[in-house]
Amino acid sequence: MTQRRDIGDLFAQAAGLASGYRGAIDEASTPPMDYAAMLAAFDLPTPEAGAPAAAVIADLATRAQPGLRAMTGGRFFGWVIGASEPVGVAADFLTSAWGQNTANYAATPAAAAVETVVARWVLELLDLPRSASVGFVTGATMANFVGLAAARGAVLRRVGWDADGDGLFGAPPITVLIGDDAHTTVFSALQFLGLGHNRVVRVAADADGRMRVDAFATALASCQGPIIVVLQAGQLNTGGFDPAAAIIPLAHARGAWVHIDGAFGLWARAAPAVAHLAEGFDLADSWATDGHKWLQTPYDSGYAIVRDAEAHRSAMTIAASYLPPVAAGERDPSHFVPELSRRARGFASWAVIRHLGRAGIAALIEGHCRLASRMATCLAAEPGVRIVNDVRLNQVIVRFGDSDAATEAAIARIQADGVLFAGGARWRGQWVMRLSVISGPTTQDDADRASEAILNAWRVVRGANASDDLARNAQAG
Ligand SMILES: Cc1ncc(COP(=O)(O)O)c(C=O)c1O
Incomplete structure (x- = not known):
């Protein structure tokens, strides 16, 4: 058991690890290690003897952090989830x-x-x-x-x-x-x-x-x-x-x-x-x-x-x-x-709620809705990109090249590039990419960097598709 005199150091250690993690989120552009790697990282035999608390916490963070996704960052647009406002975490x-x-x-x-x-x-x-x-x-x-x-x-x-x-x-x-x-x-x-x-x-x-x-x-x-x-x-x-x-x-x-x-x-x-x-x-x-x-x-x-x-x-x-x-x-x-x-x-x-107040909550929500429509406008201007929904709130669904294969390829490329995270979904029988603008830290700069990264990924996919088409035509000819 942790001794009473050691509690302060232990909690300070955890707070330090937490703030180190959250402080580095903006740079977290690499996708996390996968589940198999994480299983290997955690998969110890059932502990027979205990270990000192400080060592356990340090070890936990070392093992877990490579497998954490930057869900609390400003360029996370996956699912529909918030970003754990630090005052709430504290x-x-x-x-x-x-x-x-x-x-x-x-x-x-x-x-x-x-x-x-x-x-x-x-x-x-x-x-x-x-x-x-x-x-x-x-x-x-x-x-x-x-x-x-x-x-x-x-x-x-x-x-x-x-x-x-x-x-x-x-x-x-x-x-x-x-x-x-x-x-x-x-x-x-x-x-x-x-x-x-x-x-x-x-x-x-x-x-x-x-x-x-x-x-x-x-x-x-x-x-x-x-x-x-x-x-x-x-x-x-x-x-x-x-x-x-x-x-x-x-x-x-x-x-x-x-x-x-x-x-x-x-x-x-x-x-x-x-x-x-x-x-x-x-x-x-x-x-x-x-x-x-x-x-x-x-x-x-x-x-x-x-x-x-x-x-x-x-x-x-x-x-x-x-x-x-x-x-x-x-x-x-x-x-x-x-x-x-x-x-x-x-x-x-x-x-x-005490930290944001009614005004802060309204500004957060309205800001996200504005950024969603800004991203939709930017993406819609690109040939081969279609915004599927009527963007009035914070959700944007996007189709690439009007095919499931092109949309899946664009999403895979975006995820591999790691500038932002966005996932796919099926809507009205078609595969789409979904952007949920709902993360507290998302700024206009994040939204613009994300739009640029999405377009860059799509241009690569479109270019590869065009060369495949050329090759097929050449073969057929
Ligand atoms: C419309 C809607 N209802 C229900 C849920 C489920 O919420 P939770 O995951 O918090 O249980 C979600 C989650 O995204 C949602 O978008």
Whole structure:
């Protein structure tokens, strides 16, 4: 065991390694070593004897760092993820050091109180009903799970069935209406809840993945019994928003519960220049969003928000004789999430929101949207490059040479060059490259360097394709 007198040096060593790593991120242009190399680096026999803590930490960093991808850098455009704002990371160090098991407010007053306050801040920033409840979960996948669990309980209670107590066997069937381009994790959440990922009615979407109101109205007309509608604020590929203002009143007129997957896009509501895109989403009954995407908190940060706090609590509450009782009107953190023991997720969110403030969050989001459209304009000017989506938010999807092979080759070249990271995705049956401009440190210079590197890579691929064509023609001739 580490002696008390050695703790200070150990923590300082970790902080030094962390700052050394983060300070060098901008220069991290080489792609990381691959998984096999990392497995070899870590794969020691099960340790029989221990080792001194300082040596373990030094060794951990030496082994891990060659296999780390520059996800917290300014030219990381892969998936849709944030960059762990340093103030949040520092708060997370403290969270780990404080070691609070955040189930119960009487046991850990600071960790519970910070969640109560961050819950209010998140509702105010996103302009959602102030009386809604907020659960601090691992991410949007679990936030979708929690919101849909509350939905499942509530719509069945309305027809006299207690799903939380009696489960789903023999329950009246629930119809789930969901957009054709919903995120895969919503289907996972439905699966976890016994609602099935196939047992849904998929509603047709437009070219940018937004649910079509006419198709929704037709699908709704043929529904019977309890209904849950899942809408999306920010489609993964296009950044598109379902037309919430038109759909939610139709759904509510039929007694449906409306859940929103707004993992990143819901944050448009915190940025005046793009807030109109997410209009009407406040009318819903539950919302899932992430801190570890646009808000830039470190990982393990999602918010499950439910208008009817009692429905939320009833879906999640864990009670036991050894847990202190909760006073009327008070909030126990464990009443709004699936877990009992967990880290104190509120501290990092508190630190990031306190550091950026409403103005800083709006500037961050608006800046990313401006850079996304700047990159799209720059790339679209190049022969053979096509921007596939209507770029209104932060997502840009790009097709090269109008073929899957050329697009894959361009992505491979871009990744090998290592100036930026961007990945591929399938959209409407075609392979595209996706740029997600959502990393806190991304500057205009990063965006311009990335655009230039993408064009350079594409020119090489295009040149190679042209010489292949020439060679083939010569052979044929
Ligand atoms: C629209 C959408 N929903 C849900 C998720 C899942 O979020 P998480 O990975 O935080 O669980 C994502 C992740 O990219 C997303 O983009």
